[in-house]
Amino acid sequence: MMLQKMISLFPVVLLACCFPHLTLATVLQGVTYRTVAPTFPSTLDSCLISKTKAKVASRTVCASLCSQTTGCLLYCTDGEECTFFSAEVTDGWEGVTGNSVAYSFQRCYTSLPHDLTAQATASHSMQYASYIPQNLITGIFCGSYPGVYYTGNSLNAWWQVDFGSPKTVSRIRLKVSKSYYSQVSFYLGNSSTYSHNSVVAGPEQTEKSLSSVSGRHSVEVDIQPSTGQYFTIVQAVSSWLGMYSVQIF
Structure with missing residues (x-):
C-alpha cells in the first residue's frame, strides 16, 4: 500500500524537484487547484479534516494527498505540514485580518473552479x-x-x-x-x-x-x-x- 502511494506521488515529486519554475495553480489527476487567501476565522474548525507532514515538495505532495482524501476541497501548506479542509472556498475569498485570524498558512489551494462572483x-x-x-x-x-x-x-x-x-x-x-x-x-x-x-x-x-x-x-x-x-x-x-x-x- 505504501509502495503504491509512493508510486502515485512520484510524478508530482519529480515535477517539484526537476522543474521548480513551474507554477502549480495546479493540475493534478484531472483536478485544478487555485490559490486562495491563506487566512481564515475559527469557524473553519468544523471543516478541518486532518493534518499531515510532507517532507518532500509539500506543495505538490499536499495536492496529491488532498485528491486522495475523502471530502477534501481545500488544502494549505505551512513548512512541511499539509492541512486538509472540506470548506468550499473559491478564488473570490479575500481572507480575514486582525483578531479574526484563527488559521494562517503560507499558501492555500482550492479544487473549486474560478468563481464568477469574485469582484461582483x-x-x-x-x-x-x-x-x-x-x-x-x-x-x-x-x-x-x-x-x-x-x-x-x-x-x-x-x-x-x-x-x-x-x-x-x-x-x-x-x-x-x-x-x-x-x-x-x-x-x-x-x-x-x-x-x-x-x-x-x-x-x-x-x-x-x-x-x-x-x-x-x-x-x-x-x-x-x-x-x-x-x-x-x-x-x-x-x-x-x-x-x-x-x-x-
Whole structure:
C-alpha cells in the first residue's frame, strides 16, 4: 500500500524537484487547484479534516494527498505540514485580518473552479433586518459560515449579482435555507431587470437538485452554457428567500 502511494506521488515529486519554475495553480489527476487567501476565522474548525507532514515538495505532495482524501476541497501548506479542509472556498475569498485570524498558512489551494462572483456586486428586492446581499458571495462556505441571509418578505423576492460585464455561466451552486427556498428560478441576461432576461433554470431543476448533507441543504444546477451580466435568483411565492452561499461557475 505504501509502495503504491509512493508510486502515485512520484510524478508530482519529480515535477517539484526537476522543474521548480513551474507554477502549480495546479493540475493534478484531472483536478485544478487555485490559490486562495491563506487566512481564515475559527469557524473553519468544523471543516478541518486532518493534518499531515510532507517532507518532500509539500506543495505538490499536499495536492496529491488532498485528491486522495475523502471530502477534501481545500488544502494549505505551512513548512512541511499539509492541512486538509472540506470548506468550499473559491478564488473570490479575500481572507480575514486582525483578531479574526484563527488559521494562517503560507499558501492555500482550492479544487473549486474560478468563481464568477469574485469582484461582483450583489443586490436584492427588499432589505430584511441587517442582512447584506454581498454576504452570499464571500467565496467561502463552512458549516453555516458566513451565516444565513434573507431577502425581505415579498412576492417574487429576488437576489441578483452583477458580474460587471457579460460572463458565461454553466454551473450554479447554492447553500439554502430549505424553509425559505421554494418555486425558485434562475435568470441570466444583460438587463438589471430580471424579467427582461432568460430563464436558464426553472423550479423543476432548482428543486430537483436540492440535497442535504450533514443537515445542510445544497442546490447544484448545471445549465447549458449561457452568457449575461446579471444573474438573478427569483422565488415565485410570497415569502422570504433564504440562503447561505452562492457560487457561480
